[in-house]
Amino acid sequence: MKVLYIDTSSSYLYAGISDNDVLLSSIKKNLGSDMSKYTIMEISNLFKNAKLEPSDIDKIMVVKGPGSYTGIRIGMTFAKIMAWSLKKDIVSITSLDAMSVLDSKKLIIPLIDARRGFVYAGIYENGIVIMENQYIKLVDLKEKVSKSNKDYVYVGIQNKFELENFTEYAPDILNIIKKYEYLESENPHAVLPEYLKLTEAEENLQGINHDN
């Protein structure tokens, strides 16, 4: 099975094409604010390097967030349009699902800065989600982790919060694909970003205040 993997949920573009146990081509590049400009050009190069055409792909795996709102929509737009127009299978995983793919027996806690003392995080143990992906106060997350009395490792991009037991996220694209490629295919119309947070305007309208 040939799988195209795309993650534009951070300032890094992570993408790859695998064929069963082989990663044919991949890219890991910090595009920062140029994500919208270069992503499709880079994906085009990915195909050239793998010596494949988009029509050769069997399945698209797209990271749906959480993370950069604009970033997520870049990879997601590409994935949805490709899956819909070329009638390809598509599966979506969260950025935290991707970050949790780590060879460790400890609790794995991928986290992404969501500003104002909040993070997007999940807790995984032996490949299974034991705390759903959520928008959570960092102090509350830390408390949950310490209460578990288990060995743990945080995974993220740059240890901004100076957490103990922190590992810098360095995606193993082939292993991420292998872990999730057998997820059931989704309808490309229904594949959508997972922001994990309403917009401020929606929160204000609904009277949601996270600080209480």
Added chain:
Amino acid sequence: MKDIYILGIESSCDETSFSIVKNGVEEISTVISSQIDIHKQYGGVVPEIASRAHIKNITFVLEECLEKAKLKIEDITAIAVTYGPGLIGSLLVGVECAKTLAFLYHKPLIPVHHIAGHIYANNLVKRLEFPLIALVISGGHTELIYMDKDYSFKKLGSTLDDAVGECFDKVAKVLNLEYPGGPKIDKLASIGEDTYNLPIPLNDSSYNFSFSGLKSAVINLVHNEEQRGNIINKENLAKSFQEVVIKSLTKKTMRAIEEYKVHNFILAGGVSANSGVRGEFQRLCELNNINYTFPSIKYATDNAAMIASAGYYAYLDGRRADLTLNATSSCNLE
């Protein structure tokens, strides 16, 4: 000559739209998904909510457009997309979609300026005749443009602050009218009388406009009347306000028509749906023997048919973008 089919994509604000236009003039199919009902409750367009809605809609709207046209992407000659100006997050969804299709199907990619699109909405009504003066008035734009041939634009002037449509919406808010308030002001004005005294803004020799002062004048007027315990006659205030806007727009436009010695004038953009503005230009153009075109209501507001029509002439002009095309919130019409 072989027929040229352009797929147009528009997502610069709160409408997700796809359209297929043949040879720049013949509309094959257009689908517009408007988010007006979503943004209404916020009193205006919320950029992040708009971006989220665009990505939700995009494949549905594209599918419906192709089905209505009974065409496949393979049948399309080239893909034209609004790359700016507009809300960056919204634009990006359309631009990434266009680049993806161009990449997957090896189709030429044509960047279209949103204002060029509004002008070419008129080309779907009647083939543009040159030279012409175009006045583009919408919630985001107020521009006076001179064109001597297809896809060649010379900007004569624009608003220095608020766009005219923005001013309509803000004044409507002061009058407690629901968003979008422009059409509601038009309706009230049609039964009101011009009784309130408001200044004509930027009444100078330039071709620029200014509407923020007028907006403030209305706010002050309402405030002062309330202080005095007087009840505002909404119909009359709407009429007085609209008359000042019309005077400001027509005065400079008619002067440009005279100075550039053109016999063709086109009105474009969402505010061109305003009956007062439409009517006064009609009267003035008849009086001065000017060939006057305005878009049907359907094409006055944002839509992809106008982008596909403009895209055809940009295509003939050899304009192309590569896969690094980026969206931009502000850009010049060239």
